[in-house]
Structures are given as structure tokens and as C-alpha cells.
Amino acid sequence: MSFEDGLTFDAFQEEFRLGKEDFCRDVFQENRETIQIKKEKTAVKNLSRIFDATFRICSRKGFRGMSMRDLSQESGLSMGGLYAYFRSKEELLNTLQRVGNHFIHRHLETTSRKGGDARQRLRIMIKTHLYLSEIVQPWFYFSYMEAKSMSRKERDFYKQAELFTENLILKILKQGVKEGQFADQDHQLAASVIKSMLQDWYLKRWKYSKREISVDRYAEFLIGFIESFYCLSQGSEG
């Protein structure tokens, strides 16, 4: 496989060294008042077990189908132990959504500021999104599936996040037209369906892993697909 931009999943991981520990540390930092455990090391370790268990159970039964007893058993913490980290089941859900969105937002924001022409920026945006969703796939899946069962406030937050990504793509498409690089299409609809294809990667994991399709292959396919629609002068120039 050849990548015009040289950006691959391995390189991305190497550069950012993102993992679920970072995610758990964020949760701890942003919830110091409500989390009763004060030692960071202990908290991060247990939060990690709680989240892993949550994602595992919810991917089968959904959040509302998971009982705190289930969670206690799967995470290895006792009932009382769990409630030292979250005051209620609802708070667990809201925290996961909020911190997760924040986490992703930060990385996409940084990426979106990278320069270059529209074509390059589109490639980078698509890859970054796919790579992030590859690293924290369980969170992406969870967030998507449980968005509807959150409180009004948190649900609105989720929708904003969805529109944020769409807008990043939209801006790049418009930039491309200005630069005379992209065709003038229905950008809003284009951004919307591009987003849906990005989401398919973490929503249909069962399908893609069975077929042994790597994230890089998926990324290159998507980029080719989109460019054939958008690029006035096609082909690999790099």
C-alpha cells in the first residue's frame, strides 16, 4: 500500500501514544470533587477496569440493560466500591460521554488546524478520525449507541459533537472549491455521508474484523471514493 501523505495508523500511534490510560486520567482529573478516591494511581487503575467492564457489558445489553451488579462482577469491584467512583449509574453514563467527547474534540481540533491544501487536509482529517476511533473504539461505539438514553443536556452535547466533526469536513470541502481543487457539490450532504462512512468503521467492527480489513485500507478506500466525487483532476500527484 502507498500513502501519499505518509500517514499510517502505526505512525499515528507512535506520535501520540494515546491509550485508555490517558482517557481514565482525564476522567479522574475532571471529576476530582465527586470521586471519593484521592490517589491518582489507584483511581486510574480502577476507572480503567470499570470502563472496560462497562463497554463489554453494554456492547451486549446496552447501558440500561446493565445492572450495577453486572458491573460489579465484571469489573471485580464490589457494589460499594463502584459507588466510591460514581454517585449513580446515571453519572457514570454522563461522565463517559462528556469526558470522551472532550477527549476526541481536542484531538480533532488540533488536527483541523494543520495547514496544506484542501486535498491534503481532507486526507488528514479522515485518517485522524478513523485512527482515533480505532484506538478507543469501545468508547465510540458506546457513545453512539447510548446517546439517545442520556439526559437532555448530555444528548445535546453529543449532537453538537457530531455536528462539529461534520463542520470540520464541510469547511475543508468549501476551501477546496475556493482553491479550484474540488468540484462544487452539495457540501452539506457530502459532509454528512462522509461522516456516516467514518462511523461505520467503529459501528460494524464485527464485519470489518472478520474480513480482515485494516484501518489503513479502509481509510485509503474512503479517500479514493470521496476524491472521485470531488477532485477535478484525479489520480495520485504526490
Next chain:
Amino acid sequence: MSFEDGLTFDAFQEEFRLGKEDFCRDVFQENRETIQIKKEKTAVKNLSRIFDATFRICSRKGFRGMSMRDLSQESGLSMGGLYAYFRSKEELLNTLQRVGNHFIHRHLETTSRKGGDARQRLRIMIKTHLYLSEIVQPWFYFSYMEAKSMSRKERDFYKQAELFTENLILKILKQGVKEGQFADQDHQLAASVIKSMLQDWYLKRWKYSKREISVDRYAEFLIGFIESFYCLSQGSEG
């Protein structure tokens, strides 16, 4: 708007006159033994209320978050009344999935047998899928979201249904290459992402209706998008 194939949502509705009553009648016919109510008219009327209520509640809380008391209140039937139609909450879920899949399968099957060249067949397949999901959107959404919480057997059934649609698209794409009409792309991946764009239409209803995008506009956009990737000789020939 101009449609090469003349197929529009209104025309589709006119031809098939599909509605949720047909869906409820199917449920009644296929579950005569377990449904205690024997008068078709009564049964269909109440099933319709039960399903409407189920879809409404589950779109907010998910199936596992819906209690039978919720359902009783929203549907207007008493607790005892509900259990005259379904022996358990689980059975309600499984029946909805099974009959729904059967319902959709039948219509896509018929459509897929329609002749013509690959380009025409692709157009028709895409439109039929979108139109069906427009008519019974609540069911599509429900089925997608609750697939994970079903029993093994029913979940496999769901996956089969997903792959069935993908395969219909796949066959058309391959036919197009044989006929020299389509480019030779990664058909499996193409079929997969096309499916995801079809699904976006019923999964993100909140977005598309706020933007006042009609199903026909969405359909034409998708077709244009896909054809730019696949068609060797582009443009409207019809």
C-alpha cells in the same frame, strides 16, 4: 428535480400502498398461536398501538430501559392486556425483529429481480431501500439499535439481513463491471459503505428533517456520489 428512472417516493407509495397496518397484519398472521386475541381487526388495531408506543419509548430509552408499565401507559392497554399479545417482553422484541426483517426482505427480494442494466438496477435498489426505510423508519431505527440486545439466534438473523442487502448491492456492482459499465473497484468495501449511507438516512432522522432534506433528494445525491466512483462514462444519458 429530474429522475432518470422516473422513480419517486410518491410513485413508490402509490404503487405499493405499504403502511404500518400491513406490518401489524403480518405480525398477527405469523403469531396466531401465541396471540390470545383471535379477532383480526381488534388484534391489528392494538398491535399497532403497542408497536407505536414501543418505538416511541425505545427511541428515548432503548428497549431494556422501557418497562412494561411504561408500555402499558403509552399504548393505553393495561398490563394484563399487553400480555395477551406477547407472552414476555423478550417475545415482543424478537417478534418485532423477525417479522420486520421478513417484511423488508420480501420487498428487496422482489426489487432485486427487476431487470435492466447495472446502472438502472443500482438506482432502483438504492431508492427502494431508502423508500422502505422512509415508510417504516421507526422499525428500522429500532431494529438497528436493539440488534445487540437480542438473543443469539435473533442477532444472527439480524446480521444475515444486513449482509443480504450488502450482497444485493455487491452483485449489481459486479454485473456492472462485466457489462463494461462500471469501473473495477473494491466491490465488497464499496457495497459496505453504500449500505452505511443508506442506513444514515433512518439513523440520523433528527439531522435530515431539521435540514428539510427529502428522501428523493438524498437518493439522488447518493446515486450521483456512487456513480462518480463507479461509472466509466458519467452524466445523465436517460
Next chain:
DNA sequence: GTCTATACACAGATAGAC
């Protein structure tokens, strides 16, 4: 910081009146 034991609300389901 983590556990066990327990309170009490609410779930799914059914029996039997009408």
C-alpha cells in the same frame, strides 16, 4: 479505600374478576 449486608423501589409476570 474497599468490603458485606441490607433498605426499599420497581421490574416482569400472572390470576381471576368483569
Next chain:
DNA sequence: GTCTATCTGTGTATAGAC
């Protein structure tokens, strides 16, 4: 064919020992 009343298990959450 539909309702009300009720059984019993499980749910979330907490108090208090260690």
C-alpha cells in the same frame, strides 16, 4: 377481550464494618 390486584425477583443505592 380487557382490567385490577398482587406475587416475587431484581434493581439502585447506602450504611457501617474493616
